[in-house]
Amino acid sequence: MITTIDPSLAIRGKILAALRSDAALTAIIPASRIYKSQTPSEPTWPFIRLGVLMNAPLRLDGGSGGDVTGAVHCFTKGGDDPEAMAMQINAHVARILDSIDDTEADELDIGVHVTQSQVMEDGSEASAYHGIVSIRATAT
Numbered sequence: 001m002i003t004t005i006d007p008s009l010a011i012r013g014k015i016l017a018a019l020r021s022d023a024a025l026t027a028i029i030p031a032s033r034i035y036k037s038q039t040p041s042e043p044t045w046p047f048i049r050l051g052v053l054m055n056a057p058l059r060l061d062g063g064s065g066g067d068v069t070g071a072v073h074c075f076t077k078g079g080d081d082p083e084a085m086a087m088q089i090n091a092h093v094a095r096i097l098d099s100i101d102d103t104e105a106d107e108l109d110i111g112v113h114v115t116q117s118q119v120m121e122d123g124s125e126a127s128a129y130h131g132i133v134s135i136r137a138t139a140t
Helices: 008-020 082-098
Strands: 047-050 054-060 063-077 101-103 109-121 128-139
Touching (some): 008 063, 008 082, 008 109, 082 109, 082 128
Antiparallel strands (some): 054 063, 063 128, 101 109
């Protein structure tokens, strides 16, 4: 079995693929507006950004892996109720991420678990909201 003590790249890929391929989420936010950690300088709203991930190596009997934490962020503004839209997007993101439990072709086992979600007013935009879904992912 192939293992790694820093599976961040594999986990990032799995998260982005899951979000971009979900029909219910992409009906609200097109897959082209689901970004890695860097967004365009003037993104079209609403959009999603996967934050930078942090890894803690795991050293297990007969193998290794990583315990990765991070967050998926959504940004909404305008419309009738941007706060409700952020809550709706967060609910989809949490559902999608919490269902990632998979073995890669190279036998890397990846599991993602939602640890917290929150919606808050975005201080930089008057009518904007920022949703955050925090995750913990393990790969062995």
